[in-house]
Amino acid sequence: xxxxxxxxxxxxxxxxxxxAIGWEAVVQAGLASGRLLPPPSRLFLSAAALVRSGxxxxxxxxxxxxxxxxxxxxxxxxxxxxMATGASGVARRLLDPSIQGLRAIPSLAWxxxxxxxxxxxxxxxxxxxxxxxxxxxxxxxLTAIQSVDRKLIEVxxxxxxxxxxxxxxxxxxxxxxxxxxSLRSGLGLxxxxxxxxxxxxxxxxxxxxxVDGQQMGxxxxxxxxxxxxxxxxxAADSVLVLLSLPxxxxxxxxxxxx
Amino acid sequence: xxxxxxxxxxxxxxxxxxxxxxQVTAGTGEIVAILGGSGCGKTxxxxxxxxxxxxxxxxxxxxxxAISGTHPAVSAVFQEPRLLxxxxxxxxxxxxxxxxxxxxxxxxxxxxxxxxxxxxYGKRWPRDLSGGQQxxxxxxxxxxxxxxxxxxxxxxxxxDPFTRATQHGLxxxxxxxxxxxxxxxxxxxxxxxxxxxxxxxxxxxxGRVHEEMAVDPPRPRDRLAPAxxxxxxxxxxxIDRSLTEERPRDGTAQGQFSPWV
Ligand SMILES: Nc1ncnc2c1ncn2[C@@H]1O[C@H](COP(=O)(O)OP(=O)(O)O)[C@@H](O)[C@H]1O
Ligand SMILES: [Mg+2]
Numbered sequence: 001x002x003x004x005x006x007x008x009x010x011x012x013x014x015x016x017x018x019x020a021i022g023w024e025a026v027v028q029a030g031l032a033s034g035r036l037l038p039p040p041s042r043l044f045l046s047a048a049a050l051v052r053s054g055x056x057x058x059x060x061x062x063x064x065x066x067x068x069x070x071x072x073x074x075x076x077x078x079x080x081x082x083m084a085t086g087a088s089g090v091a092r093r094l095l096d097p098s099i100q101g102l103r104a105i106p107s108l109a110w111x112x113x114x115x116x117x118x119x120x121x122x123x124x125x126x127x128x129x130x131x132x133x134x135x136x137x138x139x140x141x142l143t144a145i146q147s148v149d150r151k152l153i154e155v156x157x158x159x160x161x162x163x164x165x166x167x168x169x170x171x172x173x174x175x176x177x178x179x180x181x182s183l184r185s186g187l188g189l190x191x192x193x194x195x196x197x198x199x200x201x202x203x204x205x206x207x208x209x210x211v212d213g214q215q216m217g218x219x220x221x222x223x224x225x226x227x228x229x230x231x232x233x234x235a236a237d238s239v240l241v242l243l244s245l246p247x248x249x250x251x252x253x254x255x256x257x258x
Numbered sequence: 259x260x261x262x263x264x265x266x267x268x269x270x271x272x273x274x275x276x277x278x279x280x281q282v283t284a285g286t287g288e289i290v291a292i293l294g295g296s297g298c299g300k301t302x303x304x305x306x307x308x309x310x311x312x313x314x315x316x317x318x319x320x321x322x323x324a325i326s327g328t329h330p331a332v333s334a335v336f337q338e339p340r341l342l343x344x345x346x347x348x349x350x351x352x353x354x355x356x357x358x359x360x361x362x363x364x365x366x367x368x369x370x371x372x373x374x375x376x377x378x379y380g381k382r383w384p385r386d387l388s389g390g391q392q393x394x395x396x397x398x399x400x401x402x403x404x405x406x407x408x409x410x411x412x413x414x415x416x417x418d419p420f421t422r423a424t425q426h427g428l429x430x431x432x433x434x435x436x437x438x439x440x441x442x443x444x445x446x447x448x449x450x451x452x453x454x455x456x457x458x459x460x461x462x463x464x465g466r467v468h469e470e471m472a473v474d475p476p477r478p479r480d481r482l483a484p485a486x487x488x489x490x491x492x493x494x495x496x497i498d499r500s501l502t503e504e505r506p507r508d509g510t511a512q513g514q515f516s517p518w519v
Contacts, residue, residue, distance in 0.1 A: 154310055155340050157328050159403075160356045173344040250344040250383050 038220040043227075046220040050209075060228065062204040063194065066122070067236070070129025071190045075183055078134040082141025086175075087167070096142070103135050108196055115200070125197035132193035133186040140182020144175035177251055180244040184237060191233045206232075259321055259331055259406030259439050260286050261307070266316030267464075268302050275464040276302040280316070282441075282458050282467065284407075289433065289440040291454035293447065293493070299465025300443040301337070304409045307441060308334045320407065330357065333405035333438075335413045339392035341384035347371070347395055348380030354399035363402070370398040374428060390421040394428065401432055410442035414449065426452055430477075447497070451489050452479055459493070461500045468500035 020040045027034035027042075034042060050056035081099065085092040110131060118124035148171050156166040198207020206225045213221030261284040268277040276299040284290040294300050305311045307318055309328035317324045320331060333354065341350045348367045355363045371377050374394040376387075384392055393413055400408055410429075414422045430453065433440060444450050450457050454473050461468045471492065475485040 151336070151338070151340050152342060154336075155342065155353075157310060158308055158332075158334050159354050159399075160328065160330055170342070173342070176344070250385075 036219050038223060042220050043224055046218075047224045050221075050224065056228070059204055059206050059209050059225075060232070062202075062208075063198070063206045064232065066125055066197070066205065067129060067190050067194045067232075070126045070194070071133050071187055073126065074130035074133025074190065075137045075186050077130070078137025078182075078186065079141050079179070081134075082138045083145065085138075086142045086145025087171075092142075099135075099138060103139075107132055107135075107193065111196065111200055120201050125194075125200075125202070128197045129190050129193045132189040136185040136189060137179075137182045140178050140185075141175065144178035144182075145171060147178075148174045176244075176247055180240070180248065183244075184240055187236055187240060188233070191229070191236075195229065260284070260319075261407050261439055261441060262317070262319040262322070263303070263307065264317040264319065266303070266306060266313045266318060268299070268306060268311070269314045277306075277313075278464040278466050280465070280467060282470075284439045284441050284456075286439055287437040288456065289442065289454045290456045290458060291450035292441070292443045292458045292460060293445065293450050293497070294443075294460030294465070295445055295462065298460040298462045300445075300460065301411055302465065304334065304411050304441065304443055307407070308332055308409055330403070331406035332409065333400040333403060333407070334409040335393070335396050335400045335411065337411045337413065337415065339384070339389070339396040341392055341395055341399075343384055345384075346380060347376065347382050347384060347387065350384060350395055351398045351402055355402040357403060366402050370402055373432065374398050390417050390425065393417065393425065397425075397429065397432070401436060401438070404436055405438050408438040408440045410440060412444055415444070415446065422449070429453065447490055447493050448481070451475075451486065451493060452481060457493060459496050459500055468503075469496045471496060 023034075023037070024039040024041060026032050027039040038046075047056070050059075081095065085096050085099075107128075110128060114124040114127050118127055152170055152174060153166055156170045161169060195207050195210075198205045199211060202208040202211075206229055209225040210222055213219065213225065261282075263280055263282040266277060266280040267275070269275045280299075280303060282290065282292070282303075292300055292303065302311070306313045309325065309332065312326065319325065320329065325332075341347075342353065345353060348371065351367045351370055352358075352363045355366060358366065367380065368377075371380050374391075374397065376391060376394065379387070379391075384395065387395065393416075396413065414425050417425065426449065429440075440453075442450075442453065451473055456470065456472050458470050459468045460466065473489060475483065475489055479486055
């Protein structure tokens, strides 16, 4: 059952829109310069300028490429390692303590060593993003596999499934919801690490736009970049949810969690 | 298909002796009910026959062929429906027919949906069904492969009396049609007398067979007939004997074993 659109959902817009209009009016009336916090009209003009010059597209493309590659690597490895340690006690005893140990290091502490190892260009940035994505996906997969209902596995055994059959037809669908939830939190962390990676020095990307705006004293550029970050993050998450929707149709809670 | 449970014992890894020297046979097409209170080892026994656990000693034979592990001819309905929530109702039924060709499976799914009163529900999700409906789907799933042996572990105990009576009728109908050998477990005397050809009364700690009796009233049975009541009373007397002949050594209250709590 699709929830109907409800007008009360619009209530959340009242405060930000009122603030934006209010601030615009204050600046237009000359009561404030709007230098540190540009009013909406100025933001719109800078955004339009960035789009017209093609700069915005270059930065968005660079940023998206990084986050997608990093996400693909991090979530792929997280899934594989989580499957291995979730399914095999030997793998869990061998690998999980080390992985948990690595997780205890605050991730940004890796930045210097990544730069030392991989240079300041793309590779180290993507590695950092991939690492941010890896841990939530790994943990999600591991706990999901371990908490698959033994009773459903027995159903598979009684009706003659082989262990491969059980893995694909029972374990996999059973872990799917948790796996997708962990991909979503991985993606969120991926964006966080993306910003960190781009702040540590980049010649393009939205993070570069942030640094550039700061150095040029252009608050409007910074705020525009922040807004675009928010939009990209939300869009990426929505794409993930839409892709997963057909896989999770059987769940009561899918729409509630969107 | 004939089922023989020959001197089967089971001691769990933690040292709990759940079953000792169980001897039960069920002839082809027969319905045998195992009656006993909680903790008698009824579920353990069915799990051994289903191949989900290994017996510590003794043999389980199908038509005189010893089996270990799961077997294509042995099917089960658990205490809970255990439907796979990511499969539609129809696919859940079809899941029981792993060895069938796709068209044959689809045909049987449709027929069974009709039989269990859920025609038109094939594309719904299990969560859309009531508990009783889910249990009927589980029964259909267990029967779609036309098993030689059907194991039922108190599948009706969670249902209200109205729903339960309907399910009893359904099981008997399907049994008449497919004639599987049924080994069922219950703590409900009425259920055992209504469904079974033979009743095996168990007592606990460790789970043993106390007494076996044939159920005389001819089918179709009438719950209101005097013969039915008489039979029930005989079973209850046997249960009383199982409770009094040997008192628990550890001095716990004996009411704990009462089979109809
Ligand atoms: N996996 C297990 N490990 C250890 N003891 C068990 C296990 N399963 C059941 N038991 C014990 O075996 C006895 C019989 O249990 P069960 O077969 O579930 O009885 P019933 O189905 O008749 O209620 C009980 O004492 C129970 O605690
Ligand atoms: Mg039980």
